[in-house]
Amino acid sequence: MIHSLTELCDLISLSPADLNADTAPDFPLKVPKHFAHRIEKNSPQDPLLRQVLPGLAEKSIIEGFTVDPVGDLKANPTPSLIHKYQGRALLMTSGRCDIHCRYCFRRHFPYQQAKKQHWQTALKQIAADPSIEEIILSGGDPLSLSENSLIELIAELEKISHLTTLRIHSRTPVVAPNRAEMPLLWRTLNASRLQSVVVVHCNHANELSDETARLFQTLKKANVTLLNQSVLLKGVNDDVTTLTQLSKKLFQQGVLPYYCHQLDKVAGAAHFEVKNDQAWAIFDQLRQQLPGYLVPRLVSEIAGEPYKTLIFPTKESH
Template sequence: MIIQRLDELAAQIDIPLEILQRKTLNSDFKLKVPMHFAQQIEKGNLDDPLLRQILPSIEEAQTAVGFSQDPVGDLKANPTESLLHKYEGRALLITSPQCDIHCRYCFRRHFPYEQAKKRHWQQALELLATDSSIHEIILSGGDPLTLSEAGLIDLLHQLEQIPHLETLRIHSRTPVVAPNRANMKNWLAVLNASRFNKVLVVHCNHPNELSDETHQTFQLYRDVGVTLLNQCVLLKGVNDSAGTLKRLSKKLFSQGVLPYYCHLLDRVEGAAHFEVDTTPTWQIFETLRKELPGYLVPKLVREIAGEPYKTPIYENADT
């Protein structure tokens, strides 16, 4: 079940509708949250970090200098509909315009997904086939795991026909927010038989997002030879403390997932209220480096439009 109405959310989290209404605005980027994720929200807690990620807040109406509709330059790196080619050796295929959840800080909340709805896969696949410098294909969106099982299998078979592709990387929030949707038996069997090196990068920002169901889903992917990594976004009021990120890294690892990236907020219009100031960020990561083994400390990065890689952020860097 997907919650798309404020009254449904209010009933689920035991907060009076009139209180939620005072906190929200009517947005073109609509409320959308799977029941599994909603069940992880603490009932009665208006400041719950999971609720903050999905509630269309009146703070989204604030304007801020430096925030735009295309903060990472996706549209300029768009050689054809559905294909992004920003980094050496890698290309990203927008496989679906849909997500199972609408995260309020999403850097693609203004992306023209009507292009991807046309599914110009054939043109994208032809471009991939002619560029032997591309060795890794990244399935993104939206969320690729919102495709039908048959659609995913068909796409994988087509990608396997391109001989210079070696690695399949899937970026998905579905295994975290709606884990049962990711448990597609035939899809997992095809993944198991695939010649590709296989990587699943999930997106989890807070330890409370993880559950027995996420653990079971991660294990299914590990069982078919998929390497599991996590990326999170540093978000004010959600995970902007060393304690929270420490618990997140340890819980991810207990479920078979390695922390990979912690992104500074992409400066997309409507999300300025999530940005964490520089000084607290340094303090958080200094504490993490002291209290966690290196393999549990995610790399702090920012994506800068036009740069050929994710930019590592260090204390003496100008952010």
């Protein structure tokens, strides 16, 4: 794991001065070696580098960009539990991630809430609400927990009779596939009465490797439905060629594109924003390039709304 800017720069044959980097960011640099090795050397604008490099632009205070852009704190009835949408609830299982994505909408979240000691209270709340059919393990990153902790948690969830589906949201399979090699966990999911879905998070085809392909095969053999969500990011994937390559490569590796999120307006990430009309124009072209099943839904999450909002063009964009 790389935590030092100098180490990252050495690996990619650049110097901090080439990069306009913040040497003392509030949200520290963290890059798994697997991901770092996929950054092109001597390429300051590399799309993978851009996702992990703390830049001075993060210090800018921009109106409308806040510390809780999607209203997680208001939808947080019990520490660790977020219940925003009908039928499903989200359990924050861990405050850790294997990577620190600079655009992360939870980069300011009070992750001390995501502790194992809060799980029992959250599990009681889920058990008391028969409207919840699907539980989403999120974080941070649930796969940053030990295999045993996850297996214990799944056993607890299986006891709640009204749950039918277990969904895991994780960036680990893409950015550090070796850390997601958890044979007992995948065997547990295969044998579970709950239907399992793993939603990975990949923003650019260069993030996908032989190692991710092997891991996804393992998950498919465990009867896991594999979906991807990405974030539309300026300078990373805000063009039709990049998004076409991403969808095609995901499909080659057995993953269906699910959502492409508009950036959540989190403080420190304004330089990644792609305006809605531009996003829609990119997706209009994407629909011409790809079969419908490879076009992710372009959505944005608006605090307080009962579901994610599909992005449509405004009248002025015609």
